[in-house]
Amino acid sequence: MSANPARRQAPEVGVERAGIQTTVQDGGRFGYQHLGVVPSGAMDMESLLLANAMVANGSDEATLEMVLQGPTLRFACEALIALAGASFGIRAALGQSVTLLPTNRPILLAAGTQVSFEHAQDGARAYLAVAGGFDVPSILGSRCTYIPAGFGGHNGRALKKGDVLALSPQASTLARARFNTLHKKNTGVVCHGSAARTVRWSVRPRSLPEDEVTLVRFINGRHRALFTAQALQAFESSTYRISPDSNRMGYRMVGPRLERANTGDVLSEPTNLGTVQVPPDGAPIVLMADHQTTGGYAKIAEIASADIPRLAQLRPGQEVRFAPCSLAQALALARAARDALASKTQALAWQYQA
Amino acid sequence: MGSKPAIRVQSVVPLGDTAVLIDFSDHLDPDVNAGILRLADAIRRRKLPWIRDVVPAIASLAVHININLTGESDTVDMVRVLVDACLRDKSQPDSAPRPPIVVPVCYDGGFGMDLQDIGERTGFSADEVVRRHLGSDFRVLMVGFVPGHPYLCGLDPKLAVPRRSAPRLRMPPGTVAIANAQCVVYPYEIPGGWSVVGRTPLRLFDAARARPSLFEAADAVRFERIERAQFDRIAQREGTA
Numbered sequence: 001m002s003a004n005p006a007r008r009q010a011p012e013v014g015v016e017r018a019g020i021q022t023t024v025q026d027g028g029r030f031g032y033q034h035l036g037v038v039p040s041g042a043m044d045m046e047s048l049l050l051a052n053a054m055v056a057n058g059s060d061e062a063t064l065e066m067v068l069q070g071p072t073l074r075f076a077c078e079a080l081i082a083l084a085g086a087s088f089g090i091r092a093a094l095g096q097s098v099t100l101l102p103t104n105r106p107i108l109l110a111a112g113t114q115v116s117f118e119h120a121q122d123g124a125r126a127y128l129a130v131a132g133g134f135d136v137p138s139i140l141g142s143r144c145t146y147i148p149a150g151f152g153g154h155n156g157r158a159l160k161k162g163d164v165l166a167l168s169p170q171a172s173t174l175a176r177a178r179f180n181t182l183h184k185k186n187t188g189v190v191c192h193g194s195a196a197r198t199v200r201w202s203v204r205p206r207s208l209p210e211d212e213v214t215l216v217r218f219i220n221g222r223h224r225a226l227f228t229a230q231a232l233q234a235f236e237s238s239t240y241r242i243s244p245d246s247n248r249m250g251y252r253m254v255g256p257r258l259e260r261a262n263t264g265d266v267l268s269e270p271t272n273l274g275t276v277q278v279p280p281d282g283a284p285i286v287l288m289a290d291h292q293t294t295g296g297y298a299k300i301a302e303i304a305s306a307d308i309p310r311l312a313q314l315r316p317g318q319e320v321r322f323a324p325c326s327l328a329q330a331l332a333l334a335r336a337a338r339d340a341l342a343s344k345t346q347a348l349a350w351q352y353q354a
Numbered sequence: 355m356g357s358k359p360a361i362r363v364q365s366v367v368p369l370g371d372t373a374v375l376i377d378f379s380d381h382l383d384p385d386v387n388a389g390i391l392r393l394a395d396a397i398r399r400r401k402l403p404w405i406r407d408v409v410p411a412i413a414s415l416a417v418h419i420n421i422n423l424t425g426e427s428d429t430v431d432m433v434r435v436l437v438d439a440c441l442r443d444k445s446q447p448d449s450a451p452r453p454p455i456v457v458p459v460c461y462d463g464g465f466g467m468d469l470q471d472i473g474e475r476t477g478f479s480a481d482e483v484v485r486r487h488l489g490s491d492f493r494v495l496m497v498g499f500v501p502g503h504p505y506l507c508g509l510d511p512k513l514a515v516p517r518r519s520a521p522r523l524r525m526p527p528g529t530v531a532i533a534n535a536q537c538v539v540y541p542y543e544i545p546g547g548w549s550v551v552g553r554t555p556l557r558l559f560d561a562a563r564a565r566p567s568l569f570e571a572a573d574a575v576r577f578e579r580i581e582r583a584q585f586d587r588i589a590q591r592e593g594t595a
Contacts, residue, residue, distance in 0.1 A: 030406045030407060030418075031406065031407060032407075032566075033407035033409045033416075033418065033498075034407065034408060034497060034498075034570075035497050035502065035567040035570070036498045036499060036500050036501040036541075036567070037501045039406075140566065148500060148542070149500060149541075152561075219370060219371065222367045222375060267380070267381070267382065267412045268411060268496070268505060269411045269412070269413070270369065270373070270375060270409040270411055270414065270415075270416030271369075272418070273370070273372070274372075275369065275370065292500060293409060293500075294411055295499065302368065302369055302371075304370070305371050305372050327368045327371060327429070330370070330371035331371050334372075
């Protein structure tokens with residue numbers, strides 16, 4: 001903690017351990033794909049929305065996306081936080097008091113509390129929302145980090161030990177006011193030492209894929225005709241494993257190689273989140289949040305948007321199967337996912353109504 | 355403007371459930387590309403709230419959609435109707451042509467690492483390869499892959515060489531390279547399988563600039579030869595040194 005008493009209550013968060021790859025992410029940067037700028041943003045948009053709803057933020061407010069191993073942060077001021085997505089153990093320390101915090105609910109932290117997010121017990125990614133949001137500059141209309149080009153978020157990169165992130169100047173005022181509303185509406189508040197207070201209720205977490213093979217639905221890619229019949233068959237009937245060299249740009253899949261019947265070049269053309277492209281080595285890549293905007297590899301499939309958040313929660317080594325669906329089915333899945341999420345966020349909004 | 359060549363839709367296909375791709379040709383045709391860029395402008399000018407991004411490419415165009423705003427409509431149908439309407443509408447004004455972008459390039463000092471090789475494949479001296487590259491009238495077909503990365507057409511046809519068999523893993527920012535009928539400039543350190551003719555000290559993309567991308571689709575581009583000392587001075591100024 002800062003030795004300067006005037007800074008102690010400043011609306012900021014110190015990074016005491018960075019975690020594997022902790023980045024500022026929001027709902028994404030739209031409108032610049034024709035300049036090669038991909039929307040980026042949270043890999044699991046559902047968890048982003050849920051984390052923000054738990055602290056009564058706007059739906060695409062900037063959060064911290066943590067992966068597999070979370071950061072240790074020190075909140076200089078009082079703050080209302082919530083974590084959604086993969087379940088990371090949360091440990092809070094203030095002075096002599098060290099406690100484990102319950103998950104999937106809003107948490108009011110006392111000024112000066114150190115919070116450690118341990119490793120993901122299921123899933124891969126979680127989103128830490130703070131009431132009022134992180135006060136990083138908006139670049140081309142978004143606060144999200146785009147690492148490949150080094151802009152957005154905190155200096156265009158993942159957090160490092162020693163970084164200090166600004167919160168909204170109203171962070172502690174909002175924290176107290178919003179938590180008071182929750183308090184009045186509910187029968188009780190739980191105190192966790194001097195470090196934190198939480199409500200008694202929790203949001204039911206989405207079930208995250210664990211050991212079983214995750215089914216991921218896809219629409220036919222537009223270059224299917226370039227592949228051999230065996231390749232098309234193998235793609236739909238085999239189990240693929242997520243390669244360790246997967247990242248926010250793409251998930252590389254380990255499994256049967258997909259051969260082309262026709263090896264001619266494909267002209268560089270637009271891609272999308274969820275495009276499954278096959279480079280000449282035959283190993284498919286699912287394009288994720290930081291993907292290239294255009295590419296010249298053959299597209300065998302396009303993952304249904306409703307299944308992207310689940311895919312984003314898979315860890316290297318976990319397995320998927322690809323199952324075909326129609327465009328109409330994919331759109332219906334997206335509507336159903338949106339409605340299910342809306343009922344959760346509306347229930348949370350009701351908790352915050354005075 | 356009677357000279358506007360018409361473009362014809364070849365296919366309209368879903369690019370997943372959040373984008374639609376319209377295909378106009380299976381090969382590079384600068385006239386078709388120019389028509390696609392005009393169509394992209396026409397779609398953007400309608401300022402439709404359900405459209406998130408309009409991405410023109412060499413011979414195709416993608417429309418990215420916010421499906422929270424399109425109800426139960428079929429995305430492919432919506433885009434097909436929109437594209438038909440835009441192509442039928444002859445009243446749209448042409449966007450004012452922008453002045454050509456002049457790009458300083460240093461071809462010496464190891465920057466033009468493949469000039470000799472291109473010369474051997476085409477039967478020219480390295481100097482003649484540079485002269486022909488400088489004499490080409492380039493135009494930006496599309497910007498994509500990473501921020502600010504242009505694909506240019508207009509390369510002197512006598513310089514057409516295929517892509518290299520083994521791509522290089524890390525090409526420095528500013529690398530100017532050619533393959534077939536095209537030329538590219540790398541904004542960031544990326545892998546590249548094209549033959550390198552030189553390097554520009556300019557910063558191709560800067561999110562803080564009023565015009566973040568130096569190159570935009572349809573821009574005319576001319577390269578201008580600079581010496582190493584000048585390269586270093588400009589690189590200092592641009593912060594790319």
